[in-house]
Amino acid sequence: MSGRISSRHRRAEFTCEWATKRVNDFARGKNSLLVLSGKEYSGKSVLAGWIAERISNTRGRLGHDVIFFDVDPALKEQVHPVSIAKGVALQAFDRLVGDEQFYRALCSVIHADTEGKRPHELAELLWVALDKALSKLDKTMLIVDGCEVLGEDEQYSLLNRLAGLTSKHTNLKTIAVSRPLTKAPPRHTKVWTIEKEDTLRDIQSFAHERLSDYPSLQALPHSQIHEFAERIATASNGSFAWADVAIEVVAQEKTLTNISKTMDGLPKNLKELINRLVSTVDLSNKDARASLAWMLAAQRPLLLDEVKNLFQIDCSALQITERFNDPEEDVRQACGGLVSVTDGILRFRSLAIRHHLLELAASVKDFSNSSKNAFPFHIAEAPYDICLRSLAYIKLVLDRTYPIAVEFLTQEQLIEVFSEHSFLEYSARYWMVHFRSSPMHQYPKEHKLTGTFKSCLPDVVSLARIEGTCLRAQYDLHESCDLLLLCVKLRRMVFGEETQSVLQTTINLAMTRQRLLNQDTNVYYYEAFKLSRKLFSEESEISLICARQYIDSVKTMIKTTEIEETLTYITEVQRRQYGVSHDTTIFYMRRLAEYYLAIKETTKASNLYIELYEVMASKYGYHHTETESVYHKLTTAATKEQLAQISKKQQTSAEKTLDVDDTRRMTSTKDLVNQYEQEKDVEKAEEVMVNYWREISEKSRTSRDVKVQEQQVDVTMEYVQFLQRQNRKEEATTILNGLYLELEKSTSYSDTKISWIQRIGNELKSMGSTSASRGVFSYLWSYYRSTGQQTTKEAQTVAKSLSESASSTVTTTSSTDEQVDILREILETNTLTSQTVDQTTINTAQQLISAYSRQERHEEIIEVTRDVLQRAWPSVLTGQKDTRLTQSFSSEMVSIAQKLATSYMRLSYVEEASTVMYGIFAAHYQTVYRHNDALNIYQSLYETLVSVYGATHQQTISVTYEKADYELKQNRRKQALASYEMIYSSLKDSKSETCSKEAIHAAQSMCSIYEKEQNWKAAQSVYHVLWQTFLQKGQEYNLGIEFVDKVFDRYLYILENKTSVDFATRRQLALDYRQTRIKYYGQENERTISATLKLAQLNEKDEKYKADAIAMYEAILSSNKSTAASMFSVAATARRRLAHLYSEMSVTHERAQNLYIDEFEVVRNKSGVSHPDALFWLGLLVTCLKKRNTQQDSKAATERLQGVSTEILLQENDTSRLYEASESNITSLKGKTLTRRSFTFVVGFEEGISGGQFSVIMSELMTESILVTTFNKQKKSNASFDVILSTGNRLRVSLKNKGRQDYTTVEKEIFEIFMDKVVGKNSQIDNSAARQFFDIVLAELDKDSHDLNVLRVTLDAVTRAFNENQFSRGYSLAFIADKYMHHFDGFRSQSKIELALQICLRLSGRGTRKTGDKDIEQKMSQLSGALLQEVLQAAKAIRFSLISLPLSDLNLLVGILGQTKNYTDLEWILHDLWSARHSQTSWPATTVVAIGRRLVECRFSMGERSSALDLLEDICYNLRRVWGPLDKTTVEMEQLRSQMYTSLGQHTRAMGVHEDILAHLTSDELDMDQVTGKEEADIAVRHVQQLRLAFLKNGAKWPRDKDEGVYDELYHIVAEQVSDQDAWRNAKVEDVNKWGAAVKSFKDDGSGAWRGVPEGQWEFMADDGKYKHINAMKRRSARYSSGYFVNGTNGKSNGAAVSRDDVIAAPTGKKDAAVTKGEFVNIQGTRPVQVNGS
Secondary structure, three states: OOOHHHHHOOOOOOOOHHHHHHHHHHHHOOOOEEEEEOOOOOOHHHHHHHHHHHHHHOOHHHOOEEEEEEOOOOOHHHOOHHHHHHHHHHHHHHHOOOOHHHHHHHHHHHHHHHOOOOHHHHHHHHHHHHHHHHOOOOOEEEEEEOHHHHOHHHHHHHHHHHHHHHHHOOOEEEEEEEOOOOOOOOOOEEEEEOOHHHHHHHHHHHHHHHHHHOHHHOOOOHHHHHHHHHHHHHHHOOOHHHHHHHHHHHHOOOOHHHHHHHHHOOOOOHHHHHHHHHHOOOOOOHHHHHHHHHHHHOOOOEEHHHHHHHHHEEOOOOEEOOOOOOHHHHHHHHHHHHEEEEOOEEEEOOHHHHHHHHHHHHOOOOOOOOOOOOOOOOOOHHHHHHHHHHHHHHHHHOOOOOOOOOOOOOHHHHHHHHHHOOOHHHHHHHHHHHHHHOOOOOOOOOOOOOHHHHHHOOOOHHHHHHHHHHHHHHOOHHHHHHHHHHHHHHHHHHHOOOOHHHHHHHHHHHHHHHOOOOOOOOHHHHHHHHHHHHHOOOOOHHHHHHHHHHHHHOOOOOOOHHHHHHHHHHHHHHHHHHOOOOHHHHHHHHHHHHHHHHOOOHHHHHHHHHHHHHHHHHHHOOOOHHHHHHHHHHHHHOOHHHHHHHHHHHHHHHHHHOOOOOHHHHHHHHHHHHHHHHOOOHHHHHHHHHHHHHHHHHHHHHOOOHHHHHHHHHHHHHHHHHHHHOOOHHHHHHHHHHHHHHHHHOOOOOHHHHHHHHHHHHHHHHOOOHHHHHHHHHHHHHHHHHOOOOOOHHHHHHHHHHHHHHHHHHOOOOOOHHHHHHHHHHHHHHHHHOOOOOHHHHHHHHHHHHHHHHOOOHHHHHHHHHHHHHHHOHHHHOOOOOOOOOOOOHHHHHHHHHHHHHHHHHOOOHHHHHHHHHHHHHHHOOOOOOHHHHHHHHHHHHHHHHHHOOOOOHHHHHHHHHHHHHHHHOOOHHHHHHHHHHHHHHHEEOOOOEEOHHHHHHHHHHHHHHHHOOOHHHHHHHHHHHHHHHHHHHHHHOOOHHHHHHHHHHHHHHHHHOOOOOHHHHHHHHHHHHHHHHHHHOOOOHHHHHHHHHHHHHHOOOHHHHHHHHHHHHHHHHHOOOOOHHHHHHHHHHHHHHHHHHHHOOOOOHHHHHHHHHHHHHHHHHHOOOOHHHHHHHHHHHHHHHHHOOHHHHHHHHHHHHHHHHHHHHHOOOHHHHHHHHHHOOOOOOOOOOOHHHHHHHHHHHHHHHOOOHHHHHHHHHHHHHHHHHHHHHHHOOOOHHHHHHHHHHHHHHHHHOOOOOHHHHHHHHHHHHHHHHHOOOOOOOHHHHHHHHHHHHHHOOOOOHHHHHHHHHHHHHHHHHHOOOHHHHHHHHHHHHHHHHHHOOOOOHHHHHHHHHHHHHHOOOOOOOOOOHHHHHHHHHHHHHHHHHHHHHHHHOOOOHHHOOHHHHHHHHHHHHHOOOHHHHHHHHHHHHHOOOOOOOOOHHHHHHHHHHHHHHHHHOOOHHHHHHHHHHHHHHHHHHOOOOOHHHHHHHHHHHHHHHHOOOHHHHHHHHHHHHHHHOOOOOOOOOOOHHHHHHHHHHHHHHHHHHHHHOOOOOOOOOOHHHHHHHHHHHHHHHOOOHHHHHHOOOOHHHOHHHHOOOOOOOOOOOOOOOOOOOOOOOOOOOOOOOOHHHHOOOEEEOOEEEOOOOOOOOOOOOOHHHHHOOOOOOOOOOOOOOEEOOOOOOOOEEOOOO
16 A cells, blocks of 8 residues: 555645745744644645645754654544554654653553553553653654544544644644634634635646646647636636546547537536536446445555456356456546546545545435436445455465464464465455445344355355454454454354354454453353364363463353363363373362362362372472462361361371471471361370470470570460360469470570560460469569669569569568569669559559568568658658648558558657658648748858858758758758758768768768669768768767667668679678677677678678688577567578578588478478478488488488378479479389379479470470370270371380380280281281381381382382292282272372382283292282272372373283273273373374274273274274375274174175275275285285175175175286285185185184284284385375365375374364364364365
8 A cells, every 4th residue: 555645645746835935934933733724625635745745855943854644534444533643653653763761651552452442542542652752852743634534523632632732842833634623723723724715726737737637638739728727726616626526527528619618517516516427437337336336335445456356256156257457447447537546546536526426325225226326336235245255255265274273373474375365455354344334234133144145255264363363453452352253153153153263263252352451251262162172172272272261361260160161171181181290280270179169169179179289299298388388278178077187197297307397397287286176186186286396395405596496485385375275274384384494494595585484474474373473574583683674664564574473472471582572673673764653563562561561671661661652652751731642542552651650660760650640641631831931041041150150060050950851851852962961071071981970860861862862872972981980989979779770781781782892891891780789789689690690691602701601590590599570580591591501511410400300391381391492401401311421311311202202292283383393302203103293293303313304304205195095095996097007106116216115015016906907817918028018117107108108118029029039928018008008098199009000010920020820820910900990990089190101001001901801991091092192292103003903992892882993993094094005004903993893793894894905905096115015915815815704704795886796806906916926826815706606605603703802912012113104195186285185186295204193183073083084183183174085
């Protein structure tokens, strides 16, 4: 179509020049959009073309790059807004090649097309893309011609779009060419209307040029032509179309007079003028009618070559009639001036003529073609005719063949086929469009197809391939789908449902619809899939592809027959072709399982997932991500029983293959435990849990990896949760406590370790184990304290937990000093971190107050209560009247205040007690004082006194004290401290580090304030001065004991707990204090004893003073006779510390022993033998006795321990105490019967003895206990063998790994059970073989897939036994293996099937030595057959395709089945082998034929004679065509066919077989290189004799359609041909005319009939030697192209090789057939094509 624009808009010379100024003005002006308007045929398009040419050739300021687009109404596909946008975008892209942004924008438009966007949406996207690109162009002028063709609405939409672009891009000017607008144009648009005056001279020039071109007018003078041109221009009224038609009318006149006369009579109306021109054409002329019809109906202007082809087509006769005339001349003569031909393109002379003819044709109301009508045909007849001719043309010329395919043709293929036939492209692209415009199209009713249409429509795949490719690129996707759907319907109506062209068109529709990305399920792929299964073989490639594409299009799995059927088909085909383990098979099995899961058919889903699970496990291993993904699916789909079985396999594999710290191992364990719990099998669940706990604990013990240790904590927590679910709280507490103690013993601290202990504490707390949790939180608090982290959030959380856990013990008499100290620290830390109190603070304070009250420690009570009250109710401490309580904790505050007042009173602090009580009493009253005025007066007085008397004057000191005390009472602590400091600093002696007596009160007050503010350094400094004042001037100042006690207690407390001071300083302080107490009270006074205790405790901390400490403790105990409660506490502390020192310093004298015994008995009687204090004293006693190292003392220690241990086991129920007791009682408990409760005690013993780890020892002990219990229970309940074997072996391995010799006892029990359950009482079994197999089982039992490993090792053992002539042993091993597998799901896996088949082969004597013993050989054969049958049943059950096995093994397998006459299974295997021949490209053709033969023989043997003969006939037919009728294999197969006919008594058919062979022997087509003369004679002898035998068996009767003469003639031709061969002469073959005489003496001995496959010859793989099969297809006259025979012409070249696929090809639609007569199949076996003749 090159030159289309120029041929449409031919411009006369010197026209359009009048527009130069206007164009220049627009080019340089401010307006960016120009609408070039004019009435119809006013020359707008010619002017637009001239402007484009002029502007593009202009340089300088007026020059622009021009993008020109012309909307041609004759190109129907172009009359759409998207065509304009597309045309402009493509021209812009030519100028912006390399612009990535514009490229991506265009790509997004293409993507939108694939998403199914409509044309107007695509146009919008294209304009958006252009908007981004136009700014990157140089100065550009966009010219769009033909806007009015779009219609009014689209035209104005386009103008608005152009206006928007030009206003946005200053480099762009636009000219839109249109007819006069009916609405206002967009703003800032310049409208230029073409008037008739503008074009008058142009029309004159046009007319002059046209008139000059006519040969008949060229003789006229130039002036005359000029005159005529002026007259036409004047009369045209500005219409170029009128002038053009007028010239055509005038030019037909032959004389000047007629021309002038005609010109005078021309009608002014254009339609009338065109009618006059039409009248000059003979519309009754067939060529004229046809040409005009085709031009009116054509989707684009036709080429002359296309018109010529249209003329030549005879639709009725369906042939092409050659026309030798010039098509241009024919058209011009037929249509006259109505048409023009330019550059080989046929057009109407003007659009006006086309429009007028369309109106005339539309006015015809019927199809009568009556002469009364205004036009010779109905408008609908035109598309009908061109549609028929297009189809007829295609049918007659399209000789290319394309196979059915799920893909479009390439552009190169299209160009190649279109170049061969000039009208093919138009026909293929538009025939369906013309049909849609014809009367046959009756949508939505059924189409009315004519007989001619039916006969013209080609039933070929090639057309479908071509039209599908064209439509894909020619229309938008929705339109393409509509047209393809029409094609499908038409082909179905004409050819029926089941044709290949229908299939290909359906595939085209599916592929096109697939490009609509947002579409739902593509049902057309399903239709194609169904149809292809009917047309081709069940496993054809086309069927499989369509099925896959259909499933891939399914976005939502809903319950439909189509989805299930398709997925099932794909899965089964993939399974047969590639095996179940192939990736594609697995993929679609998953899809099918997911489908079943989605539609709630869980049974089917679970069965598939189970099979997938086994496949994945075999392919990747049980713990590959692929396998585990299927396993997780099973957790939702499988039944409880199925899931339990799978979970056990998963766990068994995990235990054998995964590292214990692999997270998958933990996941698997948890899954199995949960499964057992759901089954209520708690014992099994615990066994699994404990076993894993044991392994991870052992790994943690030997590994420093923090992740492993953390995993141990996680597993322990899981086990604790399990125990809690079983309501076994005590055991759970024990486990947690043991884990804590393990972590506690670790010498290193870490954040991770602390977080683990925190978890343990929280868990114990949630379980209500207060005592245990208290110890954990105490440890945590010690950690935070030692690292200075008391104020952290984590520490405060621990403090809160500790406070809560301590509440139940501190309030009782069982609290310890350590617990009280921890609570005190918590409280003090809380004071540092918060200025308020919370519930934890209150609880802690109350617990401390309670503990201190029992010990009469009132000083501590005062400190605790004041600390709390200072933050929550400070006014109660000052005696103020304003002592209002806070709303929160009011009752608790009152209680604490009362405790404070009580302690004040006990210590004789009457004034302070009164103040507090007054505060409590006045809590609800308020009084207002003028405190500020009083303080101001004090301050003024102080300043006056200092100025008059000085700072140290007695009067000044007195006023300052009054001021400081008043400030302190008003809780003005800072001012009071400042006042006291003035007194203290004024009266302090810096040299002696003492102060005057008057300053002591100030110093004490300062210390009190410093402590409250926790300014410990300042407090220490002042206390030091006070202590030095006492030492140096105590007697002078008369400082009493109360002063000493108070200063010492606070001073020592600060030194020990709040500051860092050397040991010597602290000891000296304690020593001085004790001397002071002795001085005031004497040696044995209670207060002196308390001071002695403090000094002794300090002495303990230094090695050189420990002896002094012992002496002091002994002195305390010997001199303390007081019965006061406080002295009991002192004595208890002294005894405990003394005991510790005795033990540490190895003191073993009687005093130490007696001390230990006395204290042990006291605690034992009071709190029980398992109390920690009792165990403490017992431990010291035993240690003391052992250190004496005498037999008597050692015996005493042992007896004491045994007695206590027994007492603890029998009486104690608290597991945490049991563990604590075990730590103090390290010995064995032989002969005792232990319960689970007592395990804790035993574990503690062993931990102490061996230095082991609690978790490891406890888990091992529990594992052994569980295994023993379970094993015994299973034996008693007669559980299944696999269960007993598993449990027993785990127990055996556990004992053996511990070095316990009793494992042999367990092993013996297992062997006895094995013999009973597996071997039975079979006396033929070799006992040594049984033991050998049992040892194999034990060796493999702990490995993954142990049953598979057992089978593999057994195969090696059987092979070895046979090769060593130990046939009885080998037989026994195979027998036991078969029985053993029954306990482990038989042979239901691919790997087990493969191994079992190898065992079968060995038993049948294949691959090993053969036995000479008939008895053992018979037993082996029977076992082989029985085992083989089991294996094949298993293969069928799991749908395992045996095709995946090596062909050599399958060959042997076929031999065994044939030998044992197991025809059912043999037929199944041979059928699969035969079906797989296309996909198994490595199989030789001879092997494939041999497989086919064995399948025939098998079916015949099992009674399926008809099926066997059908297959045999088809194989023979194919062999004759491919290898030739006299090929060795062909003759053998024909011989087999004859034998089977004979066996069935079909003697006439048997005669036909031999007759055909002899006829081929004499055929002219015989290749002499195929058979030698000797072979030819052998064939002749054998088949003449067999023909005679068949004749006699048929009662000496010839076939009905033949007589003796036919055979006699055949005989003599054969005889003559081979008469020179010895074989023929020696055979002395009887003449045909003598055969009848032998009938009387003939006795049928069964010869000639098939007698079955000889024994031992069922195998199909045989050595074909060096025999060469020739290419017999070269003799055929059929045309051979791309692997097909078509239409019987142009055969394949001589000598061309025949592929293996030609030999093994099978027809479609017929089970197992090789090739049916009249068909041949391509290499994929997917496209049968009819062949003329055979």
